[in-house]
Amino acid sequence: MKKNIKNLLAIALLFSVFFTVKAQDGAKLYKQNCAACHKIDKVSIGPPLKGAFDKWKEAGEEEMIFEWVANPTELHESGKSKMAKAIWDFSPMTMTPMAHLSKEEVAAIFKFADTPPVVEKKKEEVATTTNVTKAVPSPGFSTGTIVFLIGIIGFLIVALLVLMNGVKALKNKGNTEGKVKYDEEGFGFLTKSVAIEDEDSILLDHNYDGIQELDNVLPPWWVWMFYGTIIFTFIYWGMYQTFGVWPLQIEAYEMEVKTAEKEVYAYKEANGLLISAETVTVLTDESALAAGKEIFEGTCAACHKVDGSGLVGPNLTDKYWIYGGKIGNIFTSISEGRPNGMPAHKSQFNELKIQQIGSYVLSLPFAEGKEPEGDLMK
Ligand code: HEC
Numbered sequence: 001m002k003k004n005i006k007n008l009l010a011i012a013l014l015f016s017v018f019f020t021v022k023a024q025d026g027a028k029l030y031k032q033n034c035a036a037c038h039k040i041d042k043v044s045i046g047p048p049l050k051g052a053f054d055k056w057k058e059a060g061e062e063e064m065i066f067e068w069v070a071n072p073t074e075l076h077e078s079g080k081s082k083m084a085k086a087i088w089d090f091s092p093m094t095m096t097p098m099a100h101l102s103k104e105e106v107a108a109i110f111k112f113a114d115t116p117p118v119v120e121k122k123k124e125e126v127a128t129t130t131n132v133t134k135a136v137p138s139p140g141f142s143t144g145t146i147v148f149l150i151g152i153i154g155f156l157i158v159a160l161l162v163l164m165n166g167v168k169a170l171k172n173k174g175n176t177e178g179k180v181k182y183d184e185e186g187f188g189f190l191t192k193s194v195a196i197e198d199e200d201s202i203l204l205d206h207n208y209d210g211i212q213e214l215d216n217v218l219p220p221w222w223v224w225m226f227y228g229t230i231i232f233t234f235i236y237w238g239m240y241q242t243f244g245v246w247p248l249q250i251e252a253y254e255m256e257v258k259t260a261e262k263e264v265y266a267y268k269e270a271n272g273l274l275i276s277a278e279t280v281t282v283l284t285d286e287s288a289l290a291a292g293k294e295i296f297e298g299t300c301a302a303c304h305k306v307d308g309s310g311l312v313g314p315n316l317t318d319k320y321w322i323y324g325g326k327i328g329n330i331f332t333s334i335s336e337g338r339p340n341g342m343p344a345h346k347s348q349f350n351e352l353k354i355q356q357i358g359s360y361v362l363s364l365p366f367a368e369g370k371e372p373e374g375d376l377m378k
């Protein structure tokens with residue numbers, strides 16, 4: 001009986017692992033593997049995934065799309081796929097090979113891409129508005145739920161068997177004749193060990209050239225820990241995977257990022273720092289220009305010269321601009337930097353300071369210096 005129960009437990013555990021893997025749906029796989037580069041119905045780094053499968057199918061390349069996902073470069077280089085050839089130059093970036101996904105998993109992703117469930121979107125919306133408390137999606141009866149319930153039922157059956165076994169053991173308790181004498185001193189109940197002088201009671205009757213075996217039971221502390229891990233499995237599985245009551249690590253991370261972004265936004269709003277390249281205006285008041293001048297001479301003059309006439313960097317006082325001479329362009333040049341040697345300054349100065357510097361640059365009178373670079377702008 002005991003042995004049967006252990007076997008059943010092992011099988012239940014295996015089943016739960018198997019089904020957890022199975023129950024992973026397209027949405028999750030998409031999120032984990034593709035979402036970094038693909039949106040469902042918008043162009044991102046890669047093309048939208050919606051309709052991609054049908055497109056390849058219509059071109060008679062239903063099978064090859066799976067080869068593509070497993071290894072885009074290999075399929076393209078083999079030259080046998082028209083679709084791979086057509087999409088190859090979509091981006092200078094090459095798609096990461098996804099050979100670790102099975103064909104079924106990739107098919108599930110395409111299925112999800114073609115019919116993204118509405119629930120998924122709602123969840124996101126709620127998450128952005130409530131932000132901290134995670135939206136609990138209504139469970140419904142998805143495959144995940146059904147599998148989870150089957151798992152619970154299986155677990156209950158096993159628990160019942162264990163209980164019945166326990167009751168039987170209790171019934172036999174008074175009856176000590178021919179029974180094992182467990183050491184009951186102190187923590188003996190945790191180990192169920194048998195004292196040396198009583199070992200006869202658990203000696204098995206085989207004798208291999210004088211080597212004998214004791215039939216010790218598994219120590220109760222270990223057994224209960226083992227049961228504990230099984231119970232934990234169901235709590236973990238249900239709360240994280242099936243019902244999504246607790247956020248997965250990636251979701252928790254995204255929520256934290258969103259909260260932090262909100263805080264940053266609130267801080268900027270409160271301090272008049274909601275200035276961007278789109279909304280920035282030219283400041284003309286003395287104090288702002290003086291503040292800009294101070295920074296310009298301390299930070300920018302090394303490359304643009306104190307009078308702005310250019311050194312390593314271009315002349316900022318002429319009417320020629322490489323990246324545009326509007327305050328918005330200059331704001332971007334300063335905050336984000338430019339490729340040929342202009343460093344980004346956004347980590348050094350806040351939006352207001354960058355606005356002051358930009359305004360000061362525009363106030364600089366023409367100074368003879370470096371030859372004009374870029375285009376003439378009015
Ligand atoms: C690192 C970025 C990246 C990841 C991750 C990625 N892709 Fe791509 N994918 C691309 C790019 C870029 C293209 C366009 C081809 C090119 O420019 O080389 C593409 C093209 C495709 C195409 C062809 C689309 C068409 O319209 O013909 C399919 C299908 C596709 N990807 C599926 C997937 C799937 C499924 C996953 C996740 C398992 C995935 N991709 C993950 C970057 C990525």
Ligand code: HEC
Nearest residue numbers: 299300303312313321322323324330333338339340341342
């Ligand atoms: C390390 C040298 C260096 C420093 C410091 C530097 N710049 Fe530049 N800057 C450059 C170079 C080089 C370019 C040209 C970049 C290019 O062509 O891609 C440039 C370009 C620019 C442009 C764009 C010019 C155009 O024609 O479109 C502006 C505006 C500018 N810098 C302003 C500033 C300001 C304001 C500061 C101080 C906060 C500053 N730069 C600090 C080297 C520097």
